[in-house]
Amino acid sequence: xxxxxxxxxxxxxxxxxxxxxxxxxxxxxxxxxxxxxxxxxxxxxxxxxxxxxxxxxxxxxxxxxxxxxxxxxxxxxxxxxxxxxxxxxxxxxxxxxxxxxxxxxxxxxxxxxxxxxxxxxxxxxxxxxxxxxxxxxxxxxxxxxxxxxxxxxxxxxxxxxxxxxxxxxxxxxxxxxxxxxxxxxxxxxxxxxxxxxxxxxxxxxxxxxxxxxxxxxxxxxxxxxxxxxxxxxxxxxxxxxxxxxxxxxxxxxxxxxxxxxxxxxxxxxxxxxxxxxxxxxxxxxxxxxxxxxxxxxxxxxxxxxxxxxxxxxxxxxxxxxxxxxxxxxxxxxxxxxxxxxxxxxxxxxxxxxxxxxxxxxxxxxxxxxxxxxxxxxxxxxxxxxxxxxxxxxxxxxxxxxxxxxxxxxxxxxxxxxxxxxxxxxxxxxxxxxxxxxxxxxxxxxxxxxxxxxxxxxxxxxxxxxxxxxxxxxxxxxxxxxxxxxxxxxxxxxxxxxxxxxxxxxxxxxxxxxxxxxxxxxxxxxxxxxxxxxxxxxxxxxxxxxxxxxxxxxxxxxxxxxxxxxxxxxxxxxxxxxxxxxxxxxxxxxxxxxxxxxxxxxxxxxxxxxxxxxxxxxxxxxxxxxxx
Amino acid sequence: xxxxxxxxxxxxxxxxxxxxxxxxxxxxxxxxxxxxxxxxxxxxxxxxxxxxxxxxxxxxxxxxxxxxxxxxxxxxxxxxxxxxxxxxxxxxxxxxxxxxxxxxxxxxxxxxxxxxxxxxxxxxxxxxxxxxxxxxxxxxxxxxxxxxxxxxxxxxxxxxxxxxxxxxxxxxxxxxxxxxxxx
Numbered sequence: 098x099x100x101x102x103x104x105x106x107x108x109x110x111x112x113x114x115x116x117x118x119x120x121x122x123x124x125x126x127x128x129x130x131x132x133x134x135x136x137x138x139x140x141x142x143x144x145x146x147x148x149x150x151x152x153x154x155x156x157x158x159x160x161x162x163x164x165x166x167x168x169x170x171x172x173x174x175x176x177x178x179x180x181x182x183x184x185x186x187x188x189x190x191x192x193x194x195x196x197x198x199x200x201x202x203x204x205x206x207x208x209x210x211x212x213x214x215x216x217x218x219x220x221x222x223x224x225x226x227x228x229x230x231x232x233x234x235x236x237x238x239x240x241x242x243x244x245x246x247x248x249x250x251x252x253x254x255x256x257x258x259x260x261x262x263x264x265x266x267x268x269x270x271x272x273x274x275x276x277x278x279x280x281x282x283x284x285x286x287x288x289x290x291x292x293x294x295x296x297x298x299x300x301x302x303x304x305x306x307x308x309x310x311x312x313x314x315x316x317x318x319x320x321x322x323x324x325x326x327x328x329x330x331x332x333x334x335x336x337x338x339x340x341x342x343x344x345x346x347x348x349x350x351x352x353x354x355x356x357x358x359x360x361x362x363x364x365x366x367x368x369x370x371x372x373x374x375x376x377x378x379x380x381x382x383x384x385x386x387x388x389x390x391x392x393x394x395x396x397x398x399x400x401x402x403x404x405x406x407x408x409x410x411x412x413x414x415x416x417x418x419x420x421x422x423x424x425x426x427x428x429x430x431x432x433x434x435x436x437x438x439x440x441x442x443x444x445x446x447x448x449x450x451x452x453x454x455x456x457x458x459x460x461x462x463x464x465x466x467x468x469x470x471x472x473x474x475x476x477x478x479x480x481x482x483x484x485x486x487x488x489x490x491x492x493x494x495x496x497x498x499x500x501x502x503x504x505x506x507x508x509x510x511x512x513x514x515x516x517x518x519x520x521x522x523x524x525x526x527x528x529x530x531x532x533x534x535x536x537x538x539x540x541x542x543x544x545x546x547x548x549x550x551x552x553x554x555x556x557x558x559x560x561x562x563x564x565x566x567x568x569x570x571x572x573x574x575x576x577x578x579x580x581x582x583x584x585x586x587x588x589x590x591x592x593x594x595x596x597x598x599x600x601x602x603x604x605x606x607x608x609x610x611x612x613x614x615x616x617x618x619x620x621x622x623x624x625x626x627x628x629x630x631x632x633x634x635x636x637x638x639x640x641x642x643x644x645x646x647x648x649x650x651x652x653x654x655x656x657x658x659x660x661x662x663x664x665x666x667x668x669x670x671x672x673x674x675x676x677x678x679x680x681x682x683x684x685x686x687x688x689x690x691x692x693x694x695x696x697x698x699x700x701x702x703x704x705x706x707x708x709x710x711x712x713x714x715x716x717x718x719x720x721x722x723x724x
Numbered sequence: 725x726x727x728x729x730x731x732x733x734x735x736x737x738x739x740x741x742x743x744x745x746x747x748x749x750x751x752x753x754x755x756x757x758x759x760x761x762x763x764x765x766x767x768x769x770x771x772x773x774x775x776x777x778x779x780x781x782x783x784x785x786x787x788x789x790x791x792x793x794x795x796x797x798x799x800x801x802x803x804x805x806x807x808x809x810x811x812x813x814x815x816x817x818x819x820x821x822x823x824x825x826x827x828x829x830x831x832x833x834x835x836x837x838x839x840x841x842x843x844x845x846x847x848x849x850x851x852x853x854x855x856x857x858x859x860x861x862x863x864x865x866x867x868x869x870x871x872x873x874x875x876x877x878x879x880x881x882x883x884x885x886x887x888x889x890x891x892x893x894x895x896x897x898x899x900x901x902x903x904x905x906x907x
Contacts, residue, residue: 118853122806129810133817140821247818257822331822601828609824619829622819 140257144242145181147335148205150344152178153237156209157339160186160235163213164196166220176206182240182332185277186212190233192394192679195225199275234676235339236348238277240264243332255290255301257331259610260624261350261692264332265302267311269325274311277334279351279677281307283392287693288624300622304329338676350624350692352675358666358721364709365420367669370686371706372416375409376428377683378699383435385409388698391670391684392677397696403440403453404524405700406432407464412703414468418475419710429472430480436465437484444508449490456507456514459495460521462488463528470531482535489532489541492525496544500551522552523571530578546583549576553591568629569595570636577639580646589647592640596654599633603660611692615664626691627668631704634661638711645715659720662712665705670697731791735855736783742852743780743794746801746844747773772797772804791856798852805845812838 148156152175159169180202188196198215202208219225243266246257258265261282266275281287281302290301308329317325336348346353358364378386385406390397413429416422436452440461444451452461466488469481495503495513502525505514526548533541552572573595576588599617606614609621616625617633634657641654668691670684678684687697688705751773754765779797782790816834820826826834 118850122850125806125810129813132810133813136814137817137821140818141824142822246822253815253818256819259823618827620827620833621823621825622827622830 140244140246142242142244142331142333144333144335147181147239147241147337148175148178150337151175152205153337153345156205156237157235157337157345159209160212160216161230161339163216164188164220164225164233164235165230169209169213172206172209176204176209178205180204180208180239182243183273183275184208184212184240185238185275186215187236187238187676188216188233189236189676190228192392192677195228195233231341236676237337237345238279239335239337240275240332241335243330246329246331248329251304252291252301254304254329256622258287258302258304259331259621260287260302262333262610263302264334265304265307265311266330266332267308268328268330269315269317271325272315273330274314275332276307276311278336279348282351282693282695283677284310298623340673348675350695351677352689352695353671353673354667355669355671356667357663360721361713361716363666363721364662364712364716367666368416368706368709368713369420369422369425370669371688371702371709372413372422372425372428372686374686374697375413375699375702376424379428379431382439383431383433384439385432385699388696389683389687390696391674391679391681391687391689392695394679394683398698402700403436404458404460404464404520405698405703407436407452407461407468409699409703410436410468411464411471412706414471414475415707416710418471419713426472426476429468433465433468433472433481436468437481441465441484441488444491444506446511447491447506447508448494449492450484450487451491451506451508452488455509456505458518458521459492459502459504459506459525460518462492462495463521463524466492466528467524467531470528470535473535474531485532486536489529489536489538492528492532493541493544495525496529496548499555500544500547500549501556502548519568520571522548522556523569523575526552527571527575527578530575530583533582534578542579542582545575545579549579549583549585549588553585553588557591566595566598568632570632570639573636573639573643577643577646580643584647586647589640589643589649592636592643593651593654596637596640596651596657599637600653600657603657604664605660613664613667615660615662617661624692624694625664626694627665627688628690628701628704630661630664631688631701631708634658634665634708635704635711637661638708638715641715642711655715655720658708658712659716662709662716663721665708668692669705731856736786736791739794739852739855740780740783740790742848743776743783743797745780746848747775747777747780749844750776768804772801775800795853795856798849798856801845802849802853805841805849808841808845809838812841 147153152172155170155172155175159172162169183199183201185197185199187194196216196219198212200208200211200215202211247253261278264275264277265281266273276284276286284306286303286307288301289299289303289306292299308327312322312327337345338348338353340346358367375385378389380386384401386396387399387401387405388397389395410429410432413425413432417425417429440452440454441450442452442454444457451457452465466485469485469488472481473479473485492502495506497503501517502522503513504518504521505516506512507514526545529541529548530545532538533545549572552569553576557566569592573592576592579588602617602619604611604614604616604618604625606612608614611621611625613625615630617629618625637654637658641651641658644650644654665688668689670681670687670689672682672685674681674684684697686702688701689695689697690701750769754769758765775793775797779790779794783794787793812834816826816830819830
């Protein structure tokens with residue numbers, strides 16, 4: 098035994114002896130890392146290039162010739178263009194497909210030959226006799242990429258399709274039926290599978306329903322399922338739609354997207370288009386048609402929301418104050434008359450008057466005040482001063498000692514509910530400030546100060562509050578409106594921090610998978626929506642203006658506003674938004690809910706319009722260079 | 725001379741408590757947090773939770789086979805933890821392949837989830853496996869002769885029984901070794 102080296106007598110150290118553990122962990126790390134790289138590469142879809150627009154234009158001309166009974170024109174050199182996959186040819190008429198067929202052709206010329214032959218046969222069969230071919234539009238879908246996806250568990254399968262961009266294919270032994278993105282959009286299968294917290298929204302493709310639809314379309318008996326060896330695949334398309342007199346247009350999410358804005362006039366024009374859309378939605382009694390589904394040319398949700406009614410009236414009054422537009426003024430008055438005549442009531446034992454029946458909420462009353470005050474600020478008519486004063490009495494009564502507000506009140510039982518709802522405290526704060534601008538009651542300023550102090554400091558002073566925010570656009574609008582009578586660095590700091598938090602979620606131009614700048618997305622599993630963009634842009638506009646007024650303009654916020662307004666301009670419905678809509682003129686000026694939600698609702702237009710008009714104030718033309 | 729199943733009393737109590745808390749936590753937290761019931765997940769969690777809590781209780785009670793049982797349960801937890809971490813990483817890779825990007829929210833979610841799981845189902849089990857490892861077999865002396873076989877205390881030796889330190893690297897005169905009751 099060598100006493101000088103006692104360790105040798107007891108063997109190697111323990112951590113060296115346990116090499117199986119160390120080696121096992123190392124092997125696990127290597128397998129996990131290499132596996133993740135392999136998986137990511139295997140499922141990545143690399144779309145091929147579709148034919149050039151001029152080649153597509155030549156093809157569309159040939160198809161129209163065939164449909165209208167003429168000899169199809171020659172494609173010339175374009176005939177030799179190879180095609181990356183199958184091509185679907187659709188002829189839309191009043192939002193319905195009058196002709197639909199999928200072709201497998203190696204080249205554009207072969208595709209033209211097959212499609213014109215099929216169209217000629219359809220014509221001879223009399224299928225185009227009852228449609229107005231001049232109004233009908235051809236739509237081409239080139240399959241440019243296809244990839245297998247996980248089929249199990251279903252949750253993984255549902256998350257394997259990019260909403261509005263990916264179609265679903267069921268590869269069988271002898272055929273591959275497909276549901277194209279517009280099929281899935283029309284059947285509302287996108288964002289329709291996994292309920293998200295809150296219960297209002299879902300995520301993921303409804304894969305069971307898609308597979309059932311595809312299988313039913315094959316007309317095969319259920320017993321044939323196994324022998325067909327079905328496999329689920331996603332595919333990407335390049336979509337073109339015919340526009341008579343113009344080059345073909347690319348379709349995204351079933352619609353034609355607008356080019357980015359070139360000047361602030363585009364903002365103003367878009368906002369005023371929103372005014373026209375809301376004006377068209379006003380019914381004879383002054384109530385709005387709540388929403389419009391352009392796919393069905395009908396209302397979508399038959400419910401109604403008084404806060405949103407008042408919010409839409411606010412936008413109309415604001416648009417009139419900012420632009421002097423007479424349609425906005427008249428529409429605002431009609432919407433406000435409806436509130437005054439049909440929805441205002443005494444809220445005994447509470448003082449003043451409130452909006453709505455049964456349990457009343459602070460939001461309806463607050464936004465009614467905001468709308469009336471905006472109307473009075475823009476017109477000076479004095480028509481709504483008295484109801485505004487009575488509504489303010491009620492709202493003041495709802496304020497609590499800490500500056501916050503009661504959100505729900507039941508006059509029948511004189512019960513003030515402790516529940517807190519999104520938006521209402523900010524709306525109530527803005528309402529008190531707007532009421533001050535009209536009524537000039539100095540007591541209201543103390544109440545506004547208390548409310549803003551609560552919303553910007555006390556309300557967000559808890560462990561973890563640095564990591565998230567609520568929807569604070571009303572708070573920041575109120576902080577701007579309150580300046581200079583009620584001001585504090587804390588208000589601007591709060592709104593700057595909120596804007597910075599939002600910037601972390603804002604997309605850049607070309608960012609996958611949708612590629613458009615200015616959207617606010619937590620994750621690409623959810624298709625971008627317009628209303629969060631619009632509401633948050635209202636907050637960003639207010640933040641920039643407040644900073645400017647306080648000598649601290651933040652140019653980063655200005656760029657944040659520009660990006661988001663670009664997104665809104667691109668997504669809003671223009672006069673010719675797409676061939677899937679039976680009446681695109683009725684959608685024109687409206688703002689859809691998002692890529693996966695074509696429905697226009699009154700508050701979507703309201704928030705977008707307010708954001709756009711705010712952008713007019715702070716952005717100049719030279720700052721709107723195309724991305 | 726070593727007691728090959730002997731462990732320090734503080735280690736025994738610490739790991740016993742840790743195993744019990746982790747076992748109960750694994751049984752209760754996912755049940756409360758995940759509203760959907762899914763057999764593969766529930767069953768795996770149930771098995772891991774049961775063996776962890778059971779072996780932790782055995783360690784606390786000082787049962788003779790408790791260290792072995794605790795090693796097995798730590799190994800089971802480690803395997804489950806590594807599998808879960810791999811599943812999370814591969815899921816993130818799959819979604820990134822599908823969408824081209826995970827987005828900041830989803831990236832933060834996966835990162836947080838991985839780093840929430842790692843301490844409990846990877847780091848802790850590894851630590852437990854290291855601390856509960858059996859003592860080394862008698863090593864060859866410098867002269868190449870095998871050390872004499874263990875002559876004294878059996879697995880259930882009393883902590884205060886005379887004899888050499890049972891744990892390599894144990895502090896001289898440190899707290900008593902495992903005071904397990906006689907079987």
